[in-house]
Amino acid sequence: MTRWYPSQGTKHGGTHPPFTTINRIGEPSSAMRRQEQRIHDKRILANYVQLAPGVLVIWDRQPYRVLELAERPLDLWGEKHEMRFATALEHWEIGGKRGERPEKATWGGRPFVFVLQPDGKPHEKPIHLIGPANHTWDVLPEHYWICSACGELPPCRHQEAERIADHHAAHADVLMDIPPGHCLGCGEFVTSRQQATRFPGPNLWRPDLPENSAVFHARQECSTPRERYREQWEARGGMKQQPSLFPDDNRPAA
Ligand SMILES: [Zn+2]
Numbered sequence: 041m042t043r044w045y046p047s048q049g050t051k052h053g054g055t056h057p058p059f060t061t062i063n064r065i066g067e068p069s070s071a072m073r074r075q076e077q078r079i080h081d082k083r084i085l086a087n088y089v090q091l092a093p094g095v096l097v098i099w100d101r102q103p104y105r106v107l108e109l110a111e112r113p114l115d116l117w118g119e120k121h122e123m124r125f126a127t128a129l130e131h132w133e134i135g136g137k138r139g140e141r142p143e144k145a146t147w148g149g150r151p152f153v154f155v156l157q158p159d160g161k162p163h164e165k166p167i168h169l170i171g172p173a174n175h176t177w178d179v180l181p182e183h184y185w186i187c188s189a190c191g192e193l194p195p196c197r198h199q200e201a202e203r204i205a206d207h208h209a210a211h212a213d214v215l216m217d218i219p220p221g222h223c224l225g226c227g228e229f230v231t232s233r234q235q236a237t238r239f240p241g242p243n244l245w246r247p248d249l250p251e252n253s254a255v256f257h258a259r260q261e262c263s264t265p266r267e268r269y270r271e272q273w274e275a276r277g278g279m280k281q282q283p284s285l286f287p288d289d290n291r292p293a294a
Pocket residue numbers: 187188189190191192196197198199
C-alpha cells in the first residue's frame with residue numbers, strides 16, 4: 041500500500057522505520073468499528089515514507105533528493121543539543137515519567153544531518169541541514185507538479201498571495217453589503233432586545249456610513265471582529281464608549 045495516487049501531492053516522511061500500528065487511547069465499543077479503525081489505520085500508515093538516499097523531499101519550496109542521512113556522533117552534539125536533551129529529560133521527569141526514559145541514541149529530538157541535492161541539478165552543491173531526527177518531511181513522488189509560472193512547488197508563493205488577496209476581497213465585499221444598523225461583525229440586524237456595543241465617531245470600516253454607525257452585538261459570537269474594531273478605534277484616540285441600556289439607542293439610525 042505504498043502507491044501514489046496521480047493527484048496526491050506529498051506523503052509524510054521521516055527517519056524512523058514505518059510504524060506498524062498507531063497508538064490510540066481507548067478503542068471503539070463495537071467490534072465492526074474496531075475493524076474499521078484497523079483498516080483506517082492501515083491507510084494512514086501507508087502515507088508514510090522512510091527517508092533514504094534517492095527519496096525526493098521538499099525544502100524551502102524546492103524539490104531535493106536525499107543524498108545522505110547521518111546521525112550526529114553522540115560525543116559531538118555540542119552544547120545546544122546537550123541542553124535540549126537535558127530539557128527533554130526534565131520534562132519527562134516532571135511529566136510523571138510517562139513512556140520510556142529518553143536516551144540520547146534514540147531520542148526523537150537528537151540532531152540528525154540531512155544532505156540534500158537540488159533535484160535535476162546535479163552540478164549544484166548539495167546542502168547540509170541539521171535537524172531533529174523526528175522532523176516531519178514532505179515527500180514528493182517521482183512525478184511531481186511545479187508551477188510553470190515561477191518554478192516553485194505548489195502551493196507557490198503566487199498562489200498563496202492570490203488566495204490571501206481573494207480572501208480579503210471576499211471579506212471586503214461582504215462587509216460593504218452590511219446595511220446600517222446591522223452588526224459589523226456578523227452582518228445581522230441588532231434588535232432592540234439585544235445588547236450592543238457602539239463606537240462613536242466615524243465608522244472606520246464603513247466610511248460610507250454616517251458617524252456613530254459602528255455597532256456590534258455584545259455577544260461572544262461577535263467578539264473577535266468587535267475587539268479588532270475596538271483596537272483600531274482606540275488607536276485613533278477612541279472615546280470612552282459604553283454599551284447602552286436604552287433600547288432606542290440600539291435601533292438603527294433611520
Ligand atoms: Zn507560481
